[in-house]
Amino acid sequence: MKFGNILKKELRELLTVQTILSMLVVFFVYAFMGKAMGGAINDAVTSGESMTVINLDGSDFTARMLDSLPDYGFTPQISELESENYFTEMERLGTESMIVIPAGFGESAQKGGGAEVEVYTLMNKGGFGSALTGSHAFSGVYAIESYVSDSFQNDVLGLSEEEKAYLSEPVVTAEYVCANGRTENISAESLMSVMMSQSILAPAAVFFLLMMAAQMLMTAISTEKIDKTLETLLSAPVSRLTVLCAKMTAALAVALLNAGFMIGGMMIYMSSMMSSAMSDISASGEAGEAITAAEAAASLGLTLTAGETAVYGLMIFLSIAIGLAISLILGAMATDIKSVQTLLTPVMMLTMVPFLVTVLTDINALPTAFRVILYLIPFTHTYTAMTNLVFGNTGLVWAGVAYQLLFFAVCMYLAVKVFTSDLLFTMSFSVNSPKKKSKSTRNKGLQTEDREQ
Amino acid sequence: MNEILRVEELSKSYKKGKKAVDSLSFSVHEGEIFALIGPNGAGKTTTIRMIATLITPTSGDAFVDGHSIIREADKVRSAITYLPDEAGAYKTMKGIDYLYFMAGLFCKTSEETERCVSRAVKMCGLGDRLEERINGYSRGMIRKLLLSRAVMTRPKLAILDEATSGLDVINALDIRKTIKQLSKEEGMSFLLSSHNMLEIEYVSDRVGIMNRGNLMVTGSVEELKSRYSAANLEEVFERVVNSDEIR
Numbered sequence: 001m002k003f004g005n006i007l008k009k010e011l012r013e014l015l016t017v018q019t020i021l022s023m024l025v026v027f028f029v030y031a032f033m034g035k036a037m038g039g040a041i042n043d044a045v046t047s048g049e050s051m052t053v054i055n056l057d058g059s060d061f062t063a064r065m066l067d068s069l070p071d072y073g074f075t076p077q078i079s080e081l082e083s084e085n086y087f088t089e090m091e092r093l094g095t096e097s098m099i100v101i102p103a104g105f106g107e108s109a110q111k112g113g114g115a116e117v118e119v120y121t122l123m124n125k126g127g128f129g130s131a132l133t134g135s136h137a138f139s140g141v142y143a144i145e146s147y148v149s150d151s152f153q154n155d156v157l158g159l160s161e162e163e164k165a166y167l168s169e170p171v172v173t174a175e176y177v178c179a180n181g182r183t184e185n186i187s188a189e190s191l192m193s194v195m196m197s198q199s200i201l202a203p204a205a206v207f208f209l210l211m212m213a214a215q216m217l218m219t220a221i222s223t224e225k226i227d228k229t230l231e232t233l234l235s236a237p238v239s240r241l242t243v244l245c246a247k248m249t250a251a252l253a254v255a256l257l258n259a260g261f262m263i264g265g266m267m268i269y270m271s272s273m274m275s276s277a278m279s280d281i282s283a284s285g286e287a288g289e290a291i292t293a294a295e296a297a298a299s300l301g302l303t304l305t306a307g308e309t310a311v312y313g314l315m316i317f318l319s320i321a322i323g324l325a326i327s328l329i330l331g332a333m334a335t336d337i338k339s340v341q342t343l344l345t346p347v348m349m350l351t352m353v354p355f356l357v358t359v360l361t362d363i364n365a366l367p368t369a370f371r372v373i374l375y376l377i378p379f380t381h382t383y384t385a386m387t388n389l390v391f392g393n394t395g396l397v398w399a400g401v402a403y404q405l406l407f408f409a410v411c412m413y414l415a416v417k418v419f420t421s422d423l424l425f426t427m428s429f430s431v432n433s434p435k436k437k438s439k440s441t442r443n444k445g446l447q448t449e450d451r452e453q
Numbered sequence: 454m455n456e457i458l459r460v461e462e463l464s465k466s467y468k469k470g471k472k473a474v475d476s477l478s479f480s481v482h483e484g485e486i487f488a489l490i491g492p493n494g495a496g497k498t499t500t501i502r503m504i505a506t507l508i509t510p511t512s513g514d515a516f517v518d519g520h521s522i523i524r525e526a527d528k529v530r531s532a533i534t535y536l537p538d539e540a541g542a543y544k545t546m547k548g549i550d551y552l553y554f555m556a557g558l559f560c561k562t563s564e565e566t567e568r569c570v571s572r573a574v575k576m577c578g579l580g581d582r583l584e585e586r587i588n589g590y591s592r593g594m595i596r597k598l599l600l601s602r603a604v605m606t607r608p609k610l611a612i613l614d615e616a617t618s619g620l621d622v623i624n625a626l627d628i629r630k631t632i633k634q635l636s637k638e639e640g641m642s643f644l645l646s647s648h649n650m651l652e653i654e655y656v657s658d659r660v661g662i663m664n665r666g667n668l669m670v671t672g673s674v675e676e677l678k679s680r681y682s683a684a685n686l687e688e689v690f691e692r693v694v695n696s697d698e699i700r
């Protein structure tokens with residue numbers, strides 16, 4: 001009953017209107033960003049189907065070509081230049097990229113060599129969109145290439161339809177992915193979306209969960225200590241272990257909720273981004289793919305089995321438990337809000353560094369010294385667990401579980417020791433100069449506000 | 454009168470060889486208000502924290518209603534309430550919810566909880582403000598809420614560290630009157646700590662003056678004034694601390 005009473009109080013303290021609002025804001029920001037970015041990619045891809053073309057070549061060949069380009073999936077917007085300053089011309093025409101067909105293009109193309117088109121890209125914005133702008137023109141260039149190639153084959157070489165078909169695709173690529181001793185007829189790009197969720201989303205979920213839980217428990221403990229509500233609470237007839245368990249449970253529950261919102265938003269963001277990117281990839285054609293990416297991933301053993309999922313869940317639980325135990329010890333040392341922020345830094349570093357390394361590179365490919373240092377951080381094992389499990393590095397995973405269990409036992413022993421002993425009230429970490437304090441305690445004034453030991 | 458608190462040779466060392474409290478012995482009887490006074494660093498808060506079972510003594514023991522603070526800490530906690538100096542309350546809670554939360558830790562049945570809370574509601578005099586979040590309370594309101602919380606369960610011993618610190622005259626007077634009333638009418642015992650000599654003189658039945666971890670002298674205010682030929686408790690305090698002599 002007392003546990004429930006304290007747990008309810010902790011949850012009420014952690015789940016304020018502000019925290020719930022911040023969870024919803026994070027969720028909607030991610031979801032909105034995903035939709036907006038996905039839309040931007042689609043716009044970028046579709047805008048490539050129609051583009052400004054400046055024809056500086058007066059030949060009949062070029063005129064016929066421009067008339068025929070819609071048959072090749074590209075509609076040119078023919079415009080005239082008013083000056084030779086392409087920057088101002090593109091701004092005047094309201095286009096971000098344009099194709100210029102120079103004089104002599106038709107003659108060169110008909111001769112069978114040296115035909116050149118110019119592609120101009122306006123760089124006047126930052127972010128993801130600017131990277132896509134330059135690629136718009138290439139669907140137009142591809143259409144021009146196809147027309148010139150077809151004309152040459154028809155008019156100059158006089159090839160039959162079969163010969164032309166052969167030349168258009170002389171080699172058919174059948175892509176296969178080999179993993180875990182098995183092979184599937186799928187391109188590596190197609191598998192990307194499945195693998196992204198394993199190599200980025202899963203560690204990101206663990207990272208956010210760890211950060212939230214650690215920060216919440218540390219703030220909860222230190223606030224109670226600073227406000228002296230902890231002294232009041234622990235002088236009541238309730239065991240310290242009950243208070244400890246209630247605080248840890250509440251921090252874990254709210255962290256799960258918080259991470260749920262964040263990961264939900266991230267999943268919407270990633271799926272919007274990936275579906276746009278993947279539709280682009282599939283549009284370019286993957287020859288002979290018979291199964292979906294998800295089916296291929298399952299067939300190649302690149303998804304977790306029920307047993308592996310249980311192991312992964314255990315590792316997440318152990319990581320959070322370790323994070324909570326460390327936060328509890330550090331939170332008990334805080335004497336003011338400044339010291340809470342300072343004490344949070346090592347926890348942040350321990351969770352963030354292995355997370356970033358996991359996402360940006362393969363830890364197992366790093367030099368041994370770095371690998372050992374990273375694996376000494378217990379959270380690293382959870383970040384790499386998903387990849388290690390799907391690629392059959394089970395020895396490394398089990399060693400990680402054993403190490404995390406040992407680390408948790410030590411941390412929990414220390415946390416319980418701190419919480420059930422004088423240390424909870426006597427140990428302190430302050431970012432203020434200790435000189436000030438020692439000077440003030442020497443005063444023997446009757447009405448001073450200084451705290452005595 | 455029954456002995457509610459008996460302190461026997463209680464000591465606490467934080468660092469090797471340096472005693473924050475050195476072999477302290479005193480007792481508090483039923484319905485008595487006993488005040489511990491002393492300069493900063495004298496060991497008052499350490500003594501109070503040991504009796505409140507928050508920290509463990511290095512040697513010696515103390516008994517609350519016959520229960521050892523070392524061996525029967527849980528029984529001691531059921532018999533006492535503790536109000537730390539400059540203590541706060543959970544700011545996101547409403548005043549009334551705070552009272553229910555704390556009562557829930559002491560009381561075994563919901564009827565008992567209701568009785569305790571209604572007593573605290575009556576005593577704190579905050580009226581409708583109890584339905585507001587503690588966040589918006591003044592320092593005086595918080596102190597009144599905390600004091601009513603400390604006495605709502607009718608503890609055998611209420612330990613109050615600087616009960617009126619930072620309060621205006623009216624609020625401080627209110628709290629002093631409440632303490633005296635609870636002691637005389639309900640037989641509740643109090644262990645107080647304060648730097649305010651006027652307050653101690655007004656409210657206490659007996660006083661213990663501490664210096665450098667030692668209990669230098671104990672007695673009623675009148676006894677001490679006559680023993681030290683002093684006009685008031687402040688003068689007694691000054692002479693005791695300056696002479697550094699245990700009597």
